[in-house]
Each structure stands twice: as structure tokens, then as C-alpha cells.
Amino acid sequence: MFHSDDLGATWVEPKQPAVKFPQFTEASLERVWQLHPAGPEAPDVVYAGTEPAALFRSEDGGESFELVRPLWEHPTRSKWVPGGGGEGLHTILTDPRDPRAVTVAVSTAGVFRTKDGGESWAPANRGVSAVFLPDPDPEFGQCVHKVTRDAADPDRLYLQNHWGVFRSDDSGDSWTDIGEGLPSDFGFAAAAHPHRGETAYIFPITADSDRVPADRRCRVFRTSDAGRTWEPLSSGLPQGAHYGTVLRDALCTDDADPAGVYFGNRNGEVFASADDGDTWQQLLSHLPDVLCVRAALIG
Amino acid sequence: MTDVLLTVGTRKGLFIGRRRDGAWEFDGPHFNAQAIYSIAIDTRRDTPGCSSAATARTGAPRCSTPTIWVRPGSSPSNRR
Numbered sequence: 042m043f044h045s046d047d048l049g050a051t052w053v054e055p056k057q058p059a060v061k062f063p064q065f066t067e068a069s070l071e072r073v074w075q076l077h078p079a080g081p082e083a084p085d086v087v088y089a090g091t092e093p094a095a096l097f098r099s100e101d102g103g104e105s106f107e108l109v110r111p112l113w114e115h116p117t118r119s120k121w122v123p124g125g126g127g128e129g130l131h132t133i134l135t136d137p138r139d140p141r142a143v144t145v146a147v148s149t150a151g152v153f154r155t156k157d158g159g160e161s162w163a164p165a166n167r168g169v170s171a172v173f174l175p176d177p178d179p180e181f182g183q184c185v186h187k188v189t190r191d192a193a194d195p196d197r198l199y200l201q202n203h204w205g206v207f208r209s210d211d212s213g214d215s216w217t218d219i220g221e222g223l224p225s226d227f228g229f230a231a232a233a234h235p236h237r238g239e240t241a242y243i244f245p246i247t248a249d250s251d252r253v254p255a256d257r258r259c260r261v262f263r264t265s266d267a268g269r270t271w272e273p274l275s276s277g278l279p280q281g282a283h284y285g286t287v288l289r290d291a292l293c294t295d296d297a298d299p300a301g302v303y304f305g306n307r308n309g310e311v312f313a314s315a316d317d318g319d320t321w322q323q324l325l326s327h328l329p330d331v332l333c334v335r336a337a338l339i340g
Numbered sequence: 341m342t343d344v345l346l347t348v349g350t351r352k353g354l355f356i357g358r359r360r361d362g363a364w365e366f367d368g369p370h371f372n373a374q375a376i377y378s379i380a381i382d383t384r385r386d387t388p389g390c391s392s393a394a395t396a397r398t399g400a401p402r403c404s405t406p407t408i409w410v411r412p413g414s415s416p417s418n419r420r
Contacts, residue, residue, distance in 0.1 A: 073411035076380035
């Protein structure tokens with residue numbers, strides 16, 4: 042794990058590996074899938090989601106991390122299985138109202154929540170489909186690809202599933218299908234608008250067996266009414282047939298108003314919008330596959 | 341136009357862009373040939389050079405030097 046305090050000019054690595062599985066787990070770190078600084082109420086707390094699927098918590102600004110053992114030892118864990126990219130804990134959402142409330146998502150185990158700072162965890166997948174399982178509505182085992190939190194209502198979450206786009210209005214107690222109107226409800230990425238409630242972005246993919254943009258068109262879809270309707274955004278994006286798949290962490294927003302929206306794809310292209318997604322410009326091309334993008338205001 | 345830091349993690353390194361006065365400039369790759377699956381930009385700290393003062397329109401924190409966290413990996417998968 043490296044960090045930079047000078048916009049990437051220099052990098053510092055802790056003397057000891059920051060994220061390391063304790064010996065009793067008999068596991069070793071394959072990959073850090075997610076890094077998530079907690080909210081401003083906990084300025085020294087940073088979370089890391091890993092493969093094998095586990096949550097680590099740092100209380101010293103990311104210098105060292107400790108395994109969140111109750112999730113690692115969750116009674117359902119023996120039935121978690123790797124998704125196509127591995128068994129990764131890829132989503133970490135902290136709650137701006139309560140630093141003890143954390144939501145995570147795992148491929149393939151689904152959404153899990155704690156309300157007590159990580160001491161206990163419960164699945165939160167009611168209503169999220171698992172079309173690849175004999176029981177299409179299990180308590181856990183869903184292949185959730187990404188979850189994001191609404192800017193105005195902390196109880197409202199948006200979820201891009203392995204088939205299906207869902208919304209929860211109760212912090213994950215239950216989920217409602219909001220995929221109607223999309224060209225495909227398969228996809229990987231999801232990002233909420235930083236300020237505007239009921240507004241989120243996804244990038245539909247044709248199918249799990251055909252991982253290219255839906256209709257072979259490079260389009261971000263935006264909802265401005267919490268998933269009741271969806272609007273394709275393509276002004277400034279390539280207009281011909283397009284094959285650039287957007288992965289789960291390769292779509293993000295910044296905190297500006299209007300919001301900056303960014304995505305990269307497996308063609309090595311990066312696009313940006315400075316007006317909530319209404320219009321776009323291509324920033325980069327011919328990069329290696331883009332795996333993740335993150336943006337922030339600087340001044 | 342607001343100045344922005346954009347980090348792009350790829351299968352073969354990290355690219356960093358900055359938009360100042362509306363113009364983008366990128367450098368990289370950092371961590372050449374290493375897969376960058378996870379990045380975090382930490383704008384929470386109210387340290388010298390990093391201000392949490394509200395911007396005029398958004399109230400969003402702005403840092404001149406936010407902390408960027410990355411975790412390079414060496415075993416990229418073909419799927420994700």
C-alpha cells in the first residue's frame with residue numbers, strides 16, 4: 042500500500058505490509074479491491090476490502106490495518122464463492138450519520154451490514170436476484186457488482202447486480218428492481234451524484250456472456266428519480282459501434298456542482314463530464330485496461 | 341472551472357490527471373506494469389495545504405494536496 046501527499050510526485054510505503062492476513066486465517070492477500078476513507082467524523086479511519094473477501098480497518102490513517110474478524114468468521118462464509126474476477130470485497134459504504142454502521146458487498150456473497158462497528162454482521166439482500174442459483178432469492182450468495190449511496194437520503198442505496206439494478210430505501214433491509222427502461226440491467230459500475238438526491242449513474246453491459254456496452258453503444262445512463270426512469274447520456278461520447286466495457290470501479294463522480302462524472306473502459310479510454318453527465322469529452326486513449334478511476338476537487 | 345485531481349488505475353500502472361483552469365494534464369504511469377485495482381483520495385484531513393473550507397457553490401471539501409492511497413498488484417486477472 043502506498044500513499045502520496047503531493048499529488049503523486051512521491052510515494053511512501055509503510056515499513057510493514059499495511060494489509061496482512063493474520064496467521065490463524067491461513068489466508069494470504071491476493072488483492073486489495075477497495076480503499077475507503079471513512080467520513081469526516083472519523084478522520085483517521087480507512088477501510089480496505091480484499092481478496093479473499095475480507096474487511097480490514099485502519100485507525101491510524103492507513104498506516105496499519107486490522108482484520109474485521111467477525112465478518113471473516115461469519116457463519117455464512119464457508120458458502121461464499123468467488124465471482125468471475127475472484128472472491129473480492131469490493132464495496133464499502135460508511136454511514137454519514139453513524140460511524141458504527143458499515144455496508145459491504147462481496148462477489149459472490151452479496152451485501153452485508155453491521156450496525157455495531159463490525160461486531161456483528163447480517164446479510165442484506167432481500168429482493169436482490171441470484172439468477173444463477175437454484176434458489177433465485179437466497180438470503181446471501183448474490184453476485185453484487187457495486188453499491189452506492191444516495192446523496193440526499195442516506196437510507197437509499199443503488200445496486201448494480203449480476204443481472205438486475207436495484208434500489209433500497211431502508212439501508213438494505215429490502216430491495217426493489219429499478220431496471221425497467223434500461224437497454225440491459227447487466228453491468229458492473231454504479232455511482233451516485235455527489236449532491237443531488239435520487240440521481241445515480243450506471244453503464245449497462247449487454248450480458249454476462251457478451252460483456253460489451255449495451256447495444257454496442259458507449260452510453261452512461263442516469264436516473265434523476267431514484268430509478269423510476271433512466272436517461273441515456275452520450276453527447277460527446279463515441280457514436281459508432283463501441284466495445285469498451287466499464288468495470289465496477291471505473292465510474293466515479295467528484296464533489297463539484299455541477300458534478301464531474303468520469304469513466305474509463307477496457308479499451309483504455311477515459312471520458313469526463315463537467316456538467317452532471319450532460320456532455321462528455323475524451324481525456325485519454327490507448328491506455329491499458331482501466332480498472333478504477335477516482336476524482337476529487339483540488340484548490 | 342474547478343480544479344480537479346483524477347486518478348486512473350490501469351492494468352499496467354497509475355495515471356494522474358489534473359485539471360487546472362479548464363485544461364487537463366496527465367502524467368504516468370506510476371507503478372509501471374503493476375495493476376492498480378484500488379485508489380482512494382482522502383480529502384478529510386485539515387492539514388497544512390489541505391483545506392476543508394467550503395467552496396463557493398458546493399460546500400465540498402477542497403484539498404491542494406489530498407492523500408492518494410493506491411495498492412498496486414502484480415497478479416492481474418483477465419476478468420473482473
